[in-house]
Amino acid sequence: MDLLTVSNGLLYTAFIIYLIAVVLFAATIKDKQEEKKFTLLNKVAISVTILGFIAQAGYFITRWLVSGHAPVSNMFEFVTFFGMMLVLAFIILYFMYRIELLGLFALPIALLVIGYASMFPTELSPLVPSLKSHWLYIHVTTVALGEAILAVSFVAGIIYLIHQIDQKTSSAKTMWLELVMYSVFATIGFVLVTSVFSVLDYHASFSYEVNGEEAILDYHLPPLFGPADGELLTEDSMDAVMVTPGWMHGAEAPRKLNTLVWSLAVGFVLYQLTRLALRKRVAAAIQPLLKKANPELLDEVCYRAVAIGFPVFSLGGLIFAAIWAQEAWDRYWGWDPKEVWALITFFFYAIFLHLRLSRGWHGERSAWLAVVGFAIIMFNLIVVNLVLAGLHSYA
Amino acid sequence: MNTIKCTTCGHENEKGTTICKKCGKPLDNDKQGTLLNMRYDGSAIRSKTRNRSIVDKIWRFFSSVKVGVILIAIALVASAIGTIYPQEMYIPSNVDPADHYREQYGITGQIYYQLGFHNLYSSWWYMILIALIGISIFIVSIDRGVPLYRALKNQPIKRHSNFLKRQKLYNEYKAYSEDDKVRLLDNLKKRRYKLTEKDGHILAEKGRFSRWGPYVNHLGLIIFLVGTLLRFIPLMYVDDFVWVREGETTVIPSTNQQFYIKNEEFILDIYGDEEEDEIFVDALQNTEAPVPKHFETRAIIYEDVSKDVIGAEPELKEVQRGEIIVNAPVEINGLSLYQNSYQLNEFQTMSFTLRDIEDDDTDIVEFTVDLTEPESDYRFDNGFHIELHRYYPEYELVDGEPTSISNYPRNPGFVFFVTPPESEESEASFLAIGQNIPSGDNQYKLHLADFTVRDVSGLKIRKDLTLPVIGLGAFIFMIGVIQGMYWQHRRIWIHPNEQSLLIAGHTNKNWYGMTKEFEKAIDGTQFTILQDQEQKKDE
Numbered sequence: 001m002d003l004l005t006v007s008n009g010l011l012y013t014a015f016i017i018y019l020i021a022v023v024l025f026a027a028t029i030k031d032k033q034e035e036k037k038f039t040l041l042n043k044v045a046i047s048v049t050i051l052g053f054i055a056q057a058g059y060f061i062t063r064w065l066v067s068g069h070a071p072v073s074n075m076f077e078f079v080t081f082f083g084m085m086l087v088l089a090f091i092i093l094y095f096m097y098r099i100e101l102l103g104l105f106a107l108p109i110a111l112l113v114i115g116y117a118s119m120f121p122t123e124l125s126p127l128v129p130s131l132k133s134h135w136l137y138i139h140v141t142t143v144a145l146g147e148a149i150l151a152v153s154f155v156a157g158i159i160y161l162i163h164q165i166d167q168k169t170s171s172a173k174t175m176w177l178e179l180v181m182y183s184v185f186a187t188i189g190f191v192l193v194t195s196v197f198s199v200l201d202y203h204a205s206f207s208y209e210v211n212g213e214e215a216i217l218d219y220h221l222p223p224l225f226g227p228a229d230g231e232l233l234t235e236d237s238m239d240a241v242m243v244t245p246g247w248m249h250g251a252e253a254p255r256k257l258n259t260l261v262w263s264l265a266v267g268f269v270l271y272q273l274t275r276l277a278l279r280k281r282v283a284a285a286i287q288p289l290l291k292k293a294n295p296e297l298l299d300e301v302c303y304r305a306v307a308i309g310f311p312v313f314s315l316g317g318l319i320f321a322a323i324w325a326q327e328a329w330d331r332y333w334g335w336d337p338k339e340v341w342a343l344i345t346f347f348f349y350a351i352f353l354h355l356r357l358s359r360g361w362h363g364e365r366s367a368w369l370a371v372v373g374f375a376i377i378m379f380n381l382i383v384v385n386l387v388l389a390g391l392h393s394y395a
Numbered sequence: 396m397n398t399i400k401c402t403t404c405g406h407e408n409e410k411g412t413t414i415c416k417k418c419g420k421p422l423d424n425d426k427q428g429t430l431l432n433m434r435y436d437g438s439a440i441r442s443k444t445r446n447r448s449i450v451d452k453i454w455r456f457f458s459s460v461k462v463g464v465i466l467i468a469i470a471l472v473a474s475a476i477g478t479i480y481p482q483e484m485y486i487p488s489n490v491d492p493a494d495h496y497r498e499q500y501g502i503t504g505q506i507y508y509q510l511g512f513h514n515l516y517s518s519w520w521y522m523i524l525i526a527l528i529g530i531s532i533f534i535v536s537i538d539r540g541v542p543l544y545r546a547l548k549n550q551p552i553k554r555h556s557n558f559l560k561r562q563k564l565y566n567e568y569k570a571y572s573e574d575d576k577v578r579l580l581d582n583l584k585k586r587r588y589k590l591t592e593k594d595g596h597i598l599a600e601k602g603r604f605s606r607w608g609p610y611v612n613h614l615g616l617i618i619f620l621v622g623t624l625l626r627f628i629p630l631m632y633v634d635d636f637v638w639v640r641e642g643e644t645t646v647i648p649s650t651n652q653q654f655y656i657k658n659e660e661f662i663l664d665i666y667g668d669e670e671e672d673e674i675f676v677d678a679l680q681n682t683e684a685p686v687p688k689h690f691e692t693r694a695i696i697y698e699d700v701s702k703d704v705i706g707a708e709p710e711l712k713e714v715q716r717g718e719i720i721v722n723a724p725v726e727i728n729g730l731s732l733y734q735n736s737y738q739l740n741e742f743q744t745m746s747f748t749l750r751d752i753e754d755d756d757t758d759i760v761e762f763t764v765d766l767t768e769p770e771s772d773y774r775f776d777n778g779f780h781i782e783l784h785r786y787y788p789e790y791e792l793v794d795g796e797p798t799s800i801s802n803y804p805r806n807p808g809f810v811f812f813v814t815p816p817e818s819e820e821s822e823a824s825f826l827a828i829g830q831n832i833p834s835g836d837n838q839y840k841l842h843l844a845d846f847t848v849r850d851v852s853g854l855k856i857r858k859d860l861t862l863p864v865i866g867l868g869a870f871i872f873m874i875g876v877i878q879g880m881y882w883q884h885r886r887i888w889i890h891p892n893e894q895s896l897l898i899a900g901h902t903n904k905n906w907y908g909m910t911k912e913f914e915k916a917i918d919g920t921q922f923t924i925l926q927d928q929e930q931k932k933d934e
């Protein structure tokens with residue numbers, strides 16, 4: 001067995017272990033014991049989480065050994081690493097605050113993140129010269145850790161909101177909360193359709209024109225949206241149902257739109273089915289499970305995670321990034337979309353801190369801000385990488 | 396100046412003070428029962444108390460956190476707009492931006508261009524926005540920092556009992572022994588609290604320095620912003636570029652003709668050539684172009700040591716020799732030379748032969764054209780004369796007209812005039828790669844016989860004296876955020892009353908940690924935990 005197989009196996013193992021940890025954390029909800037007490041079940045749950053983290057760290061190290069560079073150089077590797085940092089950030093905050101509910105929410109998110117990552121090509125990729133710098137690894141790993149700690153603030157915020165928001169009547173707040181719930185389903189939808197059609201080995205190719213030149217576009221999902229003036233090359237495959245609107249430019253825009261629509265649609269179906277089964281809003285169904293939650297403490301964690309994550313993010317996402325850019329492109333800042341979105345994230349959390357410190361935005365407001373902050377981080381990770389491609393583009 | 400007199404101790408406090416500077420009594424009597432606002436320890440803040448002159452108004456505007464947050468929010472939205480379409484520096488350089496944005500992105504692209512969003516980050520309004528944020532940071536820091544510093548430096552140890560009662564963490568203890576108290580103080584000392592005492596009143600304090608965190612990080616930001624402005628001062632910043640062909644020596648731009656560089660050899664490795672690259676085989680199959688693995692220029696750098704005579708031939712003395720590699724620039728005289736780009740297989744020379752069209756086997760003459768500095772006349776012993784009439788280094792047909800789109804011999808095209816011996820008439824012919832067009836019924840035909848190529852290395856010449864300032868700003872910023880975020884300023888006041896002991900606690904953040912710490916400090920005593928009065932009220 002070669003090392004790469006071992007490495008992939010370790011990632012797989014970590015995934016399973018995290019799943020088990022989720023189940024264990026779910027079991028702690030029923031714990032009748034006082035909140036402050038550290039029950040055996042708690043100890044088992046966190047130990048299993050740490051075990052999963054060690055397995056994933058094993059994946060990381062072995063993959064590094066095989067490829068000769070830190071495995072943070074393509075979408076699969078970076079997003080997987082972000083998932084791992086999310087688990088680490090959770091472990092750190094767990095030991096500071098001992099809130100099991102954090103695990104019940106943070107670990108499923110980490111699982112989703114890793115699941116999402118593995119939908120991208122997982123092969124080892126070679127590094128072009130400008131990426132061969134220790135500063136790159138330092139930069140990327142610090143950013144991932146910073147963003148992961150900031151994501152824990154989102155986790156605390158979302159628990160807070162589900163716990164606090166009145167679900168008796170439908171309101172703008174419940175609607176926004178459902179939108180957050182739906183985005184989880186849409187991510188599951190993405191993972192689901194991608195895996196199903198990948199198992200079915202689905203293929204459809206179109207020839208179309210980009211900037212006056214003939215090009216081939218490969219679909220791995222049935223084409224709901226095809227390229228404008230595209231010609232289907234694959235036999236016995238369905239032709240595109242609709243044509244991608246003309247204003248969507250960029251490399252492979254039709255396929256990206258197609259994937260997006262598939263994910264949103266499948267996510268929507270899943271979401272509606274869930275609501276039918278629950279007969280109430282998803283957040284309303286979760287709310288009674290959170291009886292043990294202590295809103296003041298969650299609010300504190302929401303802030304504390306930003307307080308801890310903000311310096312890490314600034315260091316990794318702006319300062320180390322600048323040092324690396326200075327080395328690789330001899331300019332510390334280039335207004336590349338990825339850089340700009342790191343700056344936006346920085347601005348946003350600066351706003352979060354100032355509103356909280358000087359204008360008393362605590363509790364619910366602060367929790368909503370944490371949700372928006374996480375949305376910005378995800379935007380930077382997904383949309384900027386895949387759509388607003390720049391120098392950092394992985395796709 | 397207006398003052399407020401404390402009703403308990405009679406101290407004259409500056410107007411706007413909410414907690415008496417001397418005895419610590421809350422001065423807002425109307426708000427009994429609510430928690431005390433501990434921001435800036437109840438000091439008077441200039442922006443909150445003066446609003447008469449225009450200076451006051453400007454000061455007040457910039458030191459408002461609301462204004463600051465709005466400014467940052469505008470900068471955030473503006474920055475995001477700048478990423479909707481690529482900025483001008485990221486579009487191809489040989490196209491007209493006006494056309495490019497319209498053609499690529501339609502009507503929205505055109506509007507984007509017309510609004511100037513294609514150069515958003517260097518627009519005057521974006522820079523003004525950042526400057527306003529800078530000014531705001533500067534003013535707010537003085538506005539709040541100075542009073543906060545004074546308040547904490549001169550804080551009274553003995554505080555009015557109302558001060559304690561209106562803290563978030565508070566308790567009154569009746570049952571405790573003197574031993575308990577000693578033990579508590581001991582525990583606090585062990586936890587690195589600094590204890591000061593006055594008339595039996597005790598203040599335990601730690602982590603005060605973390606209160607300066609925001610001011611330190613704001614200072615860092617200001618230094619950083621000033622650093623970015625320095626770029627506009629001449630000589631602080633150089634950004635130049637040079638192509639150096641293999642074997643060629645050229646002057647390094649921005650050195651006043653003082654330094655020269657010779658490209659000994661350009662080396663490019665691509666992935667897939669070596670056994671160790673086998674692991675990437677899957678990924679490499681998915682890319683069309685070869686993926687570069689490493690590239691470098693073997694260079695020699697010379698200094699011109701000839702005396703300052705205008706027009707004198709340069710006299711080159713080698714000063715440095717080495718490789719210029721991506722991520723590892725070479726330094727010369729304060730400038731950095733970066734490996735930036737390359738051009739493989741640029742034509743260096745082309746050789747031609749001339750033949751009679753009736754006798755296609757015999758070369759009448761043979762000559763070589765140097766494509767970087769071509770000669771225009773070629774005369775031969777047998778009387779033939781060939782003139783290079785037109786030369787297009789990078790030939791392209793634009794609207795039916797032959798043109799050269801650059802000065803680099805990437806796709807050379809030639810118009811030759813061939814004059815046979817003792818003739819006045821010359822024949823013209825056009826040659827380019829894959830083309831050989833006579834002007835009419837030519838008797839002679841030119842053939843491309845041979846060519847040589849070489850690589851060209853693109854080097855960036857950089858100097859940025861603003862870097863130390865910017866780096867210093869960033870460093871101070873980091874110190875500031877870490878100092879302010881990873882430490883907290885915690886205080887515990889112990890106030891003996893006739894029959895009881897009042898204890899109150901305050902921290903600027905992380906109340907959970909403070910509560911926990913106090914819990915540990917009362918270990919082994921009869922004291923109970925401090926009550927969270929905010930939480931109690933909610934219930």
Ligand code: HEM
Nearest residue numbers: 350353357358457458459460463528531532535609876879
């Ligand atoms: C992007 C620019 C800025 C950054 C990165 C920044 C950063 C920070 C940070 C990290 C803190 C500490 C927050 C905490 O401890 O929770 C802080 C505090 C503060 N900032 Fe800023 N700041 C910025 C701009 C501004 C502006 C424009 C203003 C004002 C109008 C301002 C006013 C303040 C004030 C009043 C405090 C509280 C100081 C104290 O508690 O003593 N900041 N800033």
